[in-house]
Amino acid sequence: MIELYHNGMSTCSQKVRITLAEKGQEFTSHHFNLRARDQHHPDYLALNPNGVVPTIIHNDKVIYESAVIDEYLDTVFPEPSLRPESPYECAKMRIWVKQLDEGLHAASATISACIAFRYQFMEGKTPEQLRETLDGYVDPGKRARMTENVMKGVESLFFKPAIKRVVKMLDDMEKALDGGAWMTGDNYSLADIAFTPYVNRVVHLQQDWLFDTRPNVADWFDRIRARPSFKTAMSDWFIPDFLTLMKARGGENRDGVRTVMESD
Numbered sequence: 001m002i003e004l005y006h007n008g009m010s011t012c013s014q015k016v017r018i019t020l021a022e023k024g025q026e027f028t029s030h031h032f033n034l035r036a037r038d039q040h041h042p043d044y045l046a047l048n049p050n051g052v053v054p055t056i057i058h059n060d061k062v063i064y065e066s067a068v069i070d071e072y073l074d075t076v077f078p079e080p081s082l083r084p085e086s087p088y089e090c091a092k093m094r095i096w097v098k099q100l101d102e103g104l105h106a107a108s109a110t111i112s113a114c115i116a117f118r119y120q121f122m123e124g125k126t127p128e129q130l131r132e133t134l135d136g137y138v139d140p141g142k143r144a145r146m147t148e149n150v151m152k153g154v155e156s157l158f159f160k161p162a163i164k165r166v167v168k169m170l171d172d173m174e175k176a177l178d179g180g181a182w183m184t185g186d187n188y189s190l191a192d193i194a195f196t197p198y199v200n201r202v203v204h205l206q207q208d209w210l211f212d213t214r215p216n217v218a219d220w221f222d223r224i225r226a227r228p229s230f231k232t233a234m235s236d237w238f239i240p241d242f243l244t245l246m247k248a249r250g251g252e253n254r255d256g257v258r259t260v261m262e263s264d
């Protein structure tokens with residue numbers, strides 16, 4: 001049995017849960033409260049020194065980094081294959097997936113924090129407690145970014161480049177999906193899995209008006225939502241308080257987001 005250290009709303013955890021669901025693999029859940037900083041506990045840092053979720057343990061081996069975990073799962077549980085047979089399409093799949101570690105995940109985390117999650121960080125904390133929480137980030141770049149995002153919200157200097165990066169993601173997908181039902185062509189792959197949580201986050205943050213001019217993305221997301229894995233790996237794990245917060249704050253910020261996007 002696979003052990004999974006994860007969180008219901010974490011995009012990186014969602015990627016791994018979808019892959020497990022598509023493979024029909026069950027797992028033993030270690031569900032972390034990220035706001036309580038379970039991921040920074042020394043016992044967990046001994047498994048994943050980056051202090052982030054997800055991490056899996058399989059056959060006594062510890063593996064972290066969601067993109068790496070997904071490829072590992074596709075190798076050890078080969079059916080159904082989630083990597084295109086064609087070497088070219090497989091290369092295209094990896095080009096999609098690596099973008100997440102090259103700024104796109106951080107951009108999604110920034111818009112989520114600026115629009116909604118900052119309120120969770122601040123709630124009931126003295127300035128000293130908030131500082132301690134933000135100082136807890138293991139990665140110094142993330143620490144600086146989250147401090148700015150939590151303190152300033154949509155006024156954060158990271159917000160505008162982040163929303164533009166997320167819009168570029170939707171534009172790139174819109175173009176790619178002209179060529180087939182799935183991101184690398186005719187076959188559902190790890191690229192579709194990897195991007196599902198990020199497109200879903202756009203919806204949760206009430207910014208799905210961005211789909212109005214991107215019909216291929218809207219249709220793709222309908223196909224994604226129709227897969228049984230969407231329920232098992234995504235919606236069954238959604239945390240109601242997070243959904244309520246994103247709905248309320250996302251709605252409030254809808255015009256602000258549009259204004260920032262349209263400014264130079």
Ligand SMILES: N[C@@H](CCC(=O)N[C@@H](CS)C(=O)NCC(=O)O)C(=O)O
Pocket residue numbers: 010011012013034039051052053054064065066067101105137138142
């Ligand atoms: N590159 C990593 C990123 C993991 C990551 O940033 N996870 C977030 C949740 S999506 C997390 O654990 N955040 C809590 C923290 O940074 O303290 C991966 O793909 O696994």
